[in-house]
Amino acid sequence: VTEWHSPHKEDNMAEPTIDTHDDQSTDHPSEDGIDRRGFLECMAWAGTGVLLTVSGGVLSSRTLAHAAGAPPEGDFSFVQISDSHIGFSAEPNRDVTATLQQAIGKINALQSVPEFVLHTGDLSHSQKPGAFDTLAENLKSLKARQVFYVPGEHDVFADGGKEYLNRFGGGTKGKGWQSFDYKGVRFVGLVNVLTFKESRLGSLGPEQLDWLKQDLGGLSGSTPVVVFAHVPLWAVYPQWGWATGDGEQALALLRRFGSVTVLNGHIHQVMQKVEGNMTFHTAMSTAFPQPPPGGAPSPGPWKQVPEDRVKSMLGLTQVNYVERKSPLAIIDSTLA
Amino acid sequence: MTSRVPFTSKPSAWRAAVTGAALIALLGLPASLLAAQGAPSAPPVTAAKVAGSKISIENFEFSPRTVTVPVGTMVTWTNNDGEPHTVTSSAKLFSSSGLDEGESFSYTFASPGTYTYYCQLHPHMTGTIVVK
Numbered sequence: 001v002t003e004w005h006s007p008h009k010e011d012n013m014a015e016p017t018i019d020t021h022d023d024q025s026t027d028h029p030s031e032d033g034i035d036r037r038g039f040l041e042c043m044a045w046a047g048t049g050v051l052l053t054v055s056g057g058v059l060s061s062r063t064l065a066h067a068a069g070a071p072p073e074g075d076f077s078f079v080q081i082s083d084s085h086i087g088f089s090a091e092p093n094r095d096v097t098a099t100l101q102q103a104i105g106k107i108n109a110l111q112s113v114p115e116f117v118l119h120t121g122d123l124s125h126s127q128k129p130g131a132f133d134t135l136a137e138n139l140k141s142l143k144a145r146q147v148f149y150v151p152g153e154h155d156v157f158a159d160g161g162k163e164y165l166n167r168f169g170g171g172t173k174g175k176g177w178q179s180f181d182y183k184g185v186r187f188v189g190l191v192n193v194l195t196f197k198e199s200r201l202g203s204l205g206p207e208q209l210d211w212l213k214q215d216l217g218g219l220s221g222s223t224p225v226v227v228f229a230h231v232p233l234w235a236v237y238p239q240w241g242w243a244t245g246d247g248e249q250a251l252a253l254l255r256r257f258g259s260v261t262v263l264n265g266h267i268h269q270v271m272q273k274v275e276g277n278m279t280f281h282t283a284m285s286t287a288f289p290q291p292p293p294g295g296a297p298s299p300g301p302w303k304q305v306p307e308d309r310v311k312s313m314l315g316l317t318q319v320n321y322v323e324r325k326s327p328l329a330i331i332d333s334t335l336a
Numbered sequence: 337m338t339s340r341v342p343f344t345s346k347p348s349a350w351r352a353a354v355t356g357a358a359l360i361a362l363l364g365l366p367a368s369l370l371a372a373q374g375a376p377s378a379p380p381v382t383a384a385k386v387a388g389s390k391i392s393i394e395n396f397e398f399s400p401r402t403v404t405v406p407v408g409t410m411v412t413w414t415n416n417d418g419e420p421h422t423v424t425s426s427a428k429l430f431s432s433s434g435l436d437e438g439e440s441f442s443y444t445f446a447s448p449g450t451y452t453y454y455c456q457l458h459p460h461m462t463g464t465i466v467v468k
Contacts, residue, residue: 090418090437126420126434126457157422157456158433200460241458298395300419 076183079107079144080228080317082120082265083152083285086135087128091303092310096125096287100138102335103286103316108143110318115182117144120265120283121152121193121230123168127159132167151176152230152266153193153202161194177208179215185321186219188212190229192244200241202231202266209249216253224259224321226328232264234273234280237293242267254278261319261328267299269313270332281317281330289313312336388412391463393421393435393455398463407467410444421461426452 084100093099107114117139124131132155139147149168156164165176172178178189190212192202204212216225227233233247244250254260260278268290272281288301289310296302305313315334322329392399393415405411413423413432420434423441432441434457445451445467455461 088436126422126436128434153457154420154434200458241460298417298419300417303418 075321076115077110077112077318077320078116078118079110079114080118080120080263080265080283080319081107081286082230082283082317083122083268083287084119084135085122085125085154085285085287086131087125088287088301090301092301092305092307093288093314097134097138099311099314099335100135100286101141102311103314104138104141106316106333106335108141114144114318116146116148117142118187118189118228118263119147119149120228120263121150122154122265122285123149123152123164124155125287126154127157127163132163136167148178148180148187148189148228149176150189150191150229151193156193161191174208174211177211183321185224185226186216188215188225188227190227190233190250192229192231192233192247199245201238201243201245202229202241202247203245204247204250209246209253212250213253216257219257221256222258224261224328225254225257226261226263226319227254228263230264231266232280232282233262234275236267236271236282240293240299242293242299251278259328261330263317263319267293268302270317272330279328279330283317284313284315284332284334286314286316286335309336390414392416393423393461396421396458396461398453398461401462402464402466404466404468405445407448408444408446409467410442411465412440412442414438414440420457422456423453424456426454431456 081100081103085096086100088096107117119139123135151161151164151168155161161169161175165172169176172189174191175194176189176191180187190204190208192204195203195205219225227250229244231244232242233244233250235247236242251262255276255278258277262278262280264280264282265285267282268285268288269292270282270284272279274280289305290299291302302313312334315332318331318333320329320331389403389405389409389411391403391411391413393413394417396417396419398413403411413435415421415435415437418437420436422432422434423443424431429451430443430453435441445465448467451465451467453463453465
């Protein structure tokens with residue numbers, strides 16, 4: 001298994017504290033010569049549920065309170081939601097449909113109506129009967145014109161993705177991967193949850209990688225690219241499976257582009273880093289938080305979270321695209 | 337406790353043997369109706385005796401990972417993780433749905449053999465039932 005490790009120490013991401021800076025990076029300038037101190041800050045949820053990180057002035061991440069007062073910015077915006085886990089009903093959230101609805105309400109209340117929504121997987125909680133129906137029914141109330149999906153492992157494990165593809169795979173290639181252009185930006189949805197095999201890591205597989213190579217082949221390097229997939233394409237925490245085994249092969253195909261934004265879910269918390277021209281970002285869940293890497297014996301619903309703080313750890317991600325300005329501005333909003 | 341259930345030597349396996357209280361299997365009744373109800377066990381007398389066996393799913397592991405049981409044993413897996421897991425035969429003989437925390441799945445092994453299984457959601461989680 002090929003694991004991709006960024007030059008900075010991943011363990012620094014694990015501390016559940018505010019403003020977890022990357023102290024290692026300045027000792028080891030990266031190959032692209034960029035000093036990471038100014039670029040990279042690991043974000044973690046904070047005691048009040050407020051997420052606030054600005055990296056080098058190019059990436060912003062704010063609470064909704066901050067975002068709501070700001071005028072709409074950019075040429076267009078879209079929203080990422082993730083890990084709705086419809087069918088989950090246990091601590092720390094016994095009504096994941098209600099919190100999904102709250103997320104939808106927040107999206108519909110945004111000053112600039114997002115052009116579309118990306119759902120980065122785990123629509124259902126272990127393919128519970130009726131979960132896909134409930135999700136689809138609730139998302140109908142979105143003002144955004146369209147929702148694009150990639151599956152999480154919870155959506156496909158039982159039947160290899162058959163039901164998911166029937167319901168949500170319209171217009172996709174292969175086993176659910178897809179690409180589309182929007183106002184000069186290439187969006188690429190990848191599926192990395194179908195072939196875990198003996199590994200605990202996500203996997204794209206050779207067929208999809210071949211497709212990706214072809215799909216990106218004709219594009220100019222100046223085309224902004226947004227990649228979305230469920231399991232992080234970067235090695236957030238391989239010990240818990242929070243990585244994609246062959247993710248590096250996809251990233252290698254993306255390195256020639258001047259602006260690449262990688263949006264993932266799966267880990268139910270916000271983390272981001274900048275690596276050269278690539279920005280990596282993971283979204284909160286609309287259903288329940290998971291512990292920070294290594295913060296519990298194993299991943300899963302984080303039950304120790306006090307009830308009044310759960311919603312500060314759920315949310316959505318708004319992305320604003322401004323032409324000729326890269327990378328994209330990413331804003332995380334909690335449900336609190 | 338019956339000594340006819342040769343569990344593996346891990347201490348946790350012996351605990352599983354103790355909690356998985358054995359029942360007397362009445363001739364002619366399917367073993368699946370009899371096993372693992374927690375009733376006190378009687379001393380083993382004949383080869384028809386069957387003990388229920390319990391396996392815990394905890395921190396993304398099947399525990400004990402390998403269990404040896406007599407033919408006719410009903411094995412019960414209980415998920416003690418907040419994350420759902422499945423119990424899925426590698427040879428597609430049986431599979432649970434996604435088990436939430438506290439939910440159980442049982443399967444009765446009617447023939448001798450070595451049965452490997454895994455969790456479909458987390459395929460690195462594997463276990464083995466040896467039926468003798």
